[in-house]
Amino acid sequence: MSTIDKTVLAGYNAGIERGRLRAGIGIIEFERTKELLLEHLPKPPAVILDIGGGYGEYAWWLASLGYEVHLFDLSETNIRMSAELAEEYPGVHLAEASVCDACSVPCPSAGADAVLLMGPLYSIPDEADRMRALGECCRLLRPGGLLFAAALTPYSLLIPRIAAYHAGERRKCFDLDNPAMLAAIHRAFGDGSYLNPERSLAAGLGTSHMHTAAALRTELRRGGFEPTGIHGVMGGAWLAPDLDALLANEETRATLLRTVRMLDGHEEIIGLSGHLLAVCRRLEREDKN
Numbered sequence: 001m002s003t004i005d006k007t008v009l010a011g012y013n014a015g016i017e018r019g020r021l022r023a024g025i026g027i028i029e030f031e032r033t034k035e036l037l038l039e040h041l042p043k044p045p046a047v048i049l050d051i052g053g054g055y056g057e058y059a060w061w062l063a064s065l066g067y068e069v070h071l072f073d074l075s076e077t078n079i080r081m082s083a084e085l086a087e088e089y090p091g092v093h094l095a096e097a098s099v100c101d102a103c104s105v106p107c108p109s110a111g112a113d114a115v116l117l118m119g120p121l122y123s124i125p126d127e128a129d130r131m132r133a134l135g136e137c138c139r140l141l142r143p144g145g146l147l148f149a150a151a152l153t154p155y156s157l158l159i160p161r162i163a164a165y166h167a168g169e170r171r172k173c174f175d176l177d178n179p180a181m182l183a184a185i186h187r188a189f190g191d192g193s194y195l196n197p198e199r200s201l202a203a204g205l206g207t208s209h210m211h212t213a214a215a216l217r218t219e220l221r222r223g224g225f226e227p228t229g230i231h232g233v234m235g236g237a238w239l240a241p242d243l244d245a246l247l248a249n250e251e252t253r254a255t256l257l258r259t260v261r262m263l264d265g266h267e268e269i270i271g272l273s274g275h276l277l278a279v280c281r282r283l284e285r286e287d288k289n
Contacts (some may be wrong), residue, residue: 134223232273
């Protein structure tokens with residue numbers, strides 16, 4: 001059973017994930033997320049399940065560090081593309097790369113030291129299905145295991161459109177002139193639901209669920225986890241002009257990443273990142289009472 005919008009899945013099956021973390025704001029997301037993973041993960045050869053892991057950018061990188069990594073994704077194309085990364089990591093292997101739904105992962109209970117849930121919480125629009133996915137993560141993790149859960153904020157719908165509103169030729173955007181678009185963003189600010197069926201309302205993100213930091217913390221606790229930190233992995237660095245040129249230069253790229261770390265943890269502005277990463281500990285039964 002697919003728990004995500006059919007148009008969103010069609011996009012993944014069309015290969016839209018290829019290279020996403022290697023250009024523009026994806027570079028910031030990838031580099032800062034890797035820093036946070038290294039800060040919190042147990043030492044290799046711990047077992048990591050990368051659920052909804054796309055075509056495996058994180059999975060292959062972690063495997064190259066000596067972790068036992070199992071990659072799962074709902075998109076057949078993503079799993080097929082994951083084999084392409086093997087050329088970049090000679091001598092490195094994933095334990096497996098399989099197609100499955102985040103709510104039903106074919107792995108034994110309590111066998112993983114950590115789970116990456118980098119896409120499902122925003123790709124699954126239905127709350128009950130998101131809770132099922134979190135319950136599955138609880139089942140898969142050993143006592144004390146860690147969950148790394150990514151989320152998108154409703155601010156990520158609005159702020160980029162403000163920054164590009166009637167801007168120059170390269171970035172111009174007129175979405176804010178569309179009352180239906182503003183209404184969809186306003187709803188996302190209210191209950192987290194972003195409805196863009198068939199991407200008929202706007203290009204880019206399809207029907208999804210958006211979390212504020214507070215809403216993400218609440219949902220994770222309901223799902224059996226205690227967040228030890230919620231991080232804004234892109235800070236405000238994505239707002240820099242000529243971002244591609246700045247990221248191509250080692251010195252200016254390092255400066256931008258420093259600004260991301262400076263803003264991280266300041267919850268009053270954390271939504272500026274647009275992309276959040278929660279680091280969580282699995283709660284034991286007695287912790288939930």
